[in-house]
Amino acid sequence: MNTRMMATSAMAAACLSGPGVALAADWSVSGFVRQEVAVKTSGDSNINNQQGNTYNGVTVPNTGLFGGSITRPASHTEDNTFNVFQTRIELNLDGRLSDNWSAHFKLRGIADEIGQVDDAFDKRNTFEQKLYASTKGTPLEANGRQWMLDLPVAYADYSQGPLWLRFGNQQIAWGEALFFRVSDVPNGLDLRRHSVLGVAAEEYADSRVPALGIRGSYRVTDDWEVEGFAQKFQASLLPGQNSPYNPIPAQFTIQERQGFDDARNNWNLGARVKGTLGAFDIHAFAVNRNNPDGVYKWTLAKGAGTLPGSAFQGGSNSGVFSAAEWFDYAAATRLDGLGALETALNEFPDTVALGANAVAAGCGAPSSAVGAIRVDQASGGCILDTFFTTGSLRGHLAREYPRETVVGFGINHVFEGEPDTLMDQLIGRFELSYTPDKKFTNPTLSRRYIEEDETQFAFIFEKYHKFSNAIPATYMVAQWLHKSASDLFGRSLVGVDNVAGERPRGQSGGFNAVAFALQQPSPTLAWRFDLTVLTDLKGGWLIQPGVKWKPNKDFQLDVYANVIESYGAQDNRNFAQGLEYANEVFARATVSF
């Protein structure tokens, strides 16, 4: 304990009666313990997991050169009741070190107990990621497959007059839009806990992945501020294989190491100018970064059972078993099942030695030339099933993080109107970002990534409107997002509109999403009723109604539902198709201290 803390220790007792627990006048500890449970309300399982694979126990004809049939083992199948069953503890330590310096830490610990209550997930990997060391997703974390402990906040602040500097592990959030990440580009996301399906009103507070770095801002005038950051690259983190929200089919092995090692010592750099012009607030920014979400391509398989020189590994009994499964899963993940096969053969010359070209010729492929195999649905299925005849094959993918520059601007304005009218205090916002030559995962999983300029913009309207003097104002926000080259999850639009066994038709005109949200608190704010609606105008809907109840200072209960529906032709045109397994009711009971 330093001198200052000792001198103020008397204050500690005084503050013990207050919210949080003061260690001394300048340090305080607070936090909470929370139980989070999500119960599935759909009959669907996550098809990306072995236990939810739609081909488990299904016998399909072997369309390969040897004929017969193929059956994916039914033993993989296990239905789940829960999507989330986690206990979380968060401890905050905040220190005011001097007039200019402060320090802040948050320790977050999560025990994922879903495997204990739901056999479907007893083989899951929820948290381990092979980025830092052999299992860690971020540098300041310890974890196992079913638990994690990390420091999402570990920084020191320095402020002196108009200057502010923040050193350490920190989130940086930019932008006008909520949920839509047009300008919110400094950090990636850590989706290992509740994916993107948590309380919409909390946006990405728990999932925006922090990174080590320095952020600084200087107020040039009272109205203008310049800001910059330099952060060590930190990849976005996805839920692990066979965990409830796993987005990558478990028949793939993702090789993280090489791509991550290539980027891990890079620094993302960003600058922003914010200010006021008349009645408008504006900002403009530029960020040069390694795209934290990364892009994927076929890579040489490793490990026992590898087909030499190829992207495939046999002998696991957990890969793709049939051409039908291949095509279905390719379409569901917005990949090109035919193109991905061609690429897996053409970009790996050693597959010639495996007989790829001979098989292609035998199957009647339009082209079986070395390095130029072309397939159609029949020959592609034939080639695949021929190779699957000896058993399933796992596909190996590499994830890389291309460097890119994102520039953009935003503007907002508070409209004035007659009291109690729609225009009165309506806040209008617009923001746009542009990424030249942005690289996207090629639906063929080729090492030649799709490279396309991407423009994103969002219009946002926010309004607090008082419908009655007996209740607080209702908060409403409407947003329109447009992305020129990718969908809600950043997948190239080339892979959209995708029927199994066919090449994807793609989506022209860009991706659009419209969201509407409202919040209605009770008179004492002890209750808050939320409703969020998101649609991509292509038949995909996410509706999240919910209620937050805070009856006293220590306890809070949140109960929400995720209603995910895919309407219209089920040809992988909307974001919801494949996500219906996440229809759920989730509850969080929190005790704060």
Add this chain to the structure above:
Amino acid sequence: MHIRKYDFDFARRAFLGKAGALAGAGILTPLWPLIARAGDITKAYPEELLSIEAYTKGKIKTGDVITADNVETVKDLLTPIAYKEVKEMGRRIRIVPTTTDITRLFPADYLEATLRNNGKAKLDADGNVVTADGQPWIGGNPFPNAQTGIEAFANITMSWGRHNNALYAIRDWDIGPDGEIGYQYDFAWVEENTIGRVGVESPYLAGHEDKLRYQTVLFTGPNDVKGTAYLSTWYADQRKFPDLVGYIPAFKRVRKFPTNQRFEPLVAGITVYLSDAWAAGDPMLTWGNFKLIERRPMLAAVSDNWHPEHPNWEPPVHGGPAGKTFSETAMELCPEVLIVEAEPVGYPRAPVGKKRVFIDARNMIYIGCHTYDRRGELFKSFEPAYSLYEKGPHRDMTGKHTTWTWTGVHSHDVQTNRMSRFNQVKSIVGGIASGRNIDGLYEKYMTAQAIRRLGA
């Protein structure tokens, strides 16, 4: 020895006459010339208005405690809700002597500016307070001898805390109808006047002359609200709504918010609205129909309310079903209180139909505020306590002078019987300590950059 030539009803008759004539403060002689000459109010009022013992014909004496047993004696000196609290809820009020030394009712610099600038203020064509030559206000009470409702409101609006800036470290307890503490918050209320500054070279903060003040509210505890902050930028033109930006921990960034929803709790369980602050929490001209409806003596908590005996200045509590509803409060007989009404004409959906503000004529600070719902029923009481910060060997200083500031507030929603009582304490969770006229306060708390930095 005070003048006894006036009979007991003299004061009442005199006040009845004054209300109609909208005369200035003082019964025997105008108050402010007297203050300017001697800093003492004694000669302005008959003894019955300077002594609770005289006023109650000996039934209540200094040092007595008002309880349900004797509250009828002073019923006409209390606000309706304070009376109800004593009569029905077990509230106790300690009686202290009437303050006659005006210097004990003001921050020193503010009093000096009030005296120096007396007579220099006017309301311009828009209703804003300006100097005679139309410049932004230059400090102190613009209308120390207020004779209209709007002049009285101007006094409580133009400078809230009467220092150029202040950081109030506030600990709040929110008590439900069962008398138990349901919610508890620590927050900092930070304010900086940009015009009407006192005790400094210029009354204006250079470059901010079009503003009236900056004000930030920052929650530091408990955990679920820690880091939540709102920054209001008030314009000198009191017809305009403030600009409002906020930092919500979930969003991790500062965003602009609409500013006209000012009649809602700040956080769950609290009964305090932005509109309640200082009984003048909204720009003055967004309200209207100001009326000075009465002048009369009242009991008010304007002295001896600091509790340095507690290491964090927290007062003892009592009353209510669980003995936790009320902070200990000392009140004195205020010889003259202006009762002013206003209506929220700029807020058609406000739950408030009107407010009635009780303003001490000596220093023009509000000593109580009652709001009424749209049906005209009593809704809330917002009752502050003030003090010179000296007690026995304890003294808190603001610059070279003993601190004068507020010490606590009872915010009582009588329709739901929910009480928020909060106090200015020495420091709150997060290590934020109360202070006034602090160098660099604007930079540290009242910019968008600052609330982003302070946010969790």
